Amino acid sequence: MSRIAVVGGNGQIARHLHSLLAVRGHTPVALARREEQRAALESLGAEFALLDIENTAADGFAAAFAGCDAVVFTAGGGPDGNIERKRTVDLEGSLKSIEGAQAAGVRRFVQVSAINVDDPLPDDTAPVWRAYVEAKRDADAALRTSGLDWTILRPGRLTDEAGTGRVALGEEVERAEIPRADVAAVVAAVLDAPVSIGHQWNLVSGPTTVDEAIATAH
Numbered sequence: 001m002s003r004i005a006v007v008g009g010n011g012q013i014a015r016h017l018h019s020l021l022a023v024r025g026h027t028p029v030a031l032a033r034r035e036e037q038r039a040a041l042e043s044l045g046a047e048f049a050l051l052d053i054e055n056t057a058a059d060g061f062a063a064a065f066a067g068c069d070a071v072v073f074t075a076g077g078g079p080d081g082n083i084e085r086k087r088t089v090d091l092e093g094s095l096k097s098i099e100g101a102q103a104a105g106v107r108r109f110v111q112v113s114a115i116n117v118d119d120p121l122p123d124d125t126a127p128v129w130r131a132y133v134e135a136k137r138d139a140d141a142a143l144r145t146s147g148l149d150w151t152i153l154r155p156g157r158l159t160d161e162a163g164t165g166r167v168a169l170g171e172e173v174e175r176a177e178i179p180r181a182d183v184a185a186v187v188a189a190v191l192d193a194p195v196s197i198g199h200q201w202n203l204v205s206g207p208t209t210v211d212e213a214i215a216t217a218h
Contacts, residue, residue: 003027004191005068005106007053007061007097008075009046010037012160013112016184017072018044024188031064053093054085061100070108070191071101073139077132086131094139098146108197109148110187113140115156115175115202140200151190152200155183168206169213176204185210 004021006014009030021028022045030041031051038048051064053075065071075093077085094111101109117137121130143150156176163181186203189210190196201217208216 002069002191003029003047003067005029005031005065005071006046007031007051007071007073007093009041009048009051010034011074011076012158013074013180013184013187014072015041015044016163016181017074017187018046020184020188021191022046024192026191029064029068053096054088056096058096058099059103061096062103063100065100065104065106068104068106070110071097071106072110072112072187072191073097074112074187077135081128083128083131086128086135090132090135091139095142098143098148101148102146107149108191109143109146110151110153110190111140111143112183112187113152113154115154115173115204117154144200149197151196151198153183153186153190154200154202156202156204158183164205165210166205166207167210167213168204168208169201169217171199171201171217173202173204173206175202176206178203178205182210186214189214 004026010032018028028046030046033052041048073094077089113136117133140152155178159177159179161179163179193214
């Protein structure tokens with residue numbers, strides 16, 4: 001059994017992830033910023049711990065990761081137009097998670113990013129979208145050079161449709177949609193798949209089972 005720290009533990013992908021990890025025999029540790037979120041997250045099979053991503057320093061992240069075997073970063077600043085939160089959550093939250101994992105001796109790190117964020121942006125890109133893409137791009141770059149045992153998943157446009165359990169996964173997969181439930185399923189699976197370490201994969205809905213997609217993506 002492994003303890004998995006989930007940063008952004010009350011997020012939409014995370015809420016799917018907790019029960020999947022529990023079924024696999026892991027203990028998800030849902031790191032969230034409000035005490036009133038505890039009961040709902042515990043009902044999904046997670047342990048609950050407080051972590052305010054924006055107002056906690058890296059040493060606080062390290063303390064939150066103590067006793068864990070892996071970190072999943074699936075936090076996001078939300079869909080609104082708050083440019084500042086793209087920096088403080090999507091980028092700085094990831095950077096502090098990386099530093100916290102290093103300090104806590106947690107080597108395994110899985111990050112949920114976004115598809116095609118390394119591509120150049122058009123000059124007329126909306127400022128909030130530019131801030132989001134650049135935050136995800138820079139967070140991924142930091143993780144790749146961190147020395148941790150990392151996997152980066154870059155899903156396409158997220159939907160709330162029911163998961164299908166079938167995906168397309170790989171470096172060159174084209175942009176498409178994917179249910180959040182299927183993203184969570186892939187996160188849970190790559191944590192148990194050492195072959196995924198050191199890989200950055202695009203992720204969308206497709207024809208292949210999750211386990212087969214991971215086995216063949218590399």
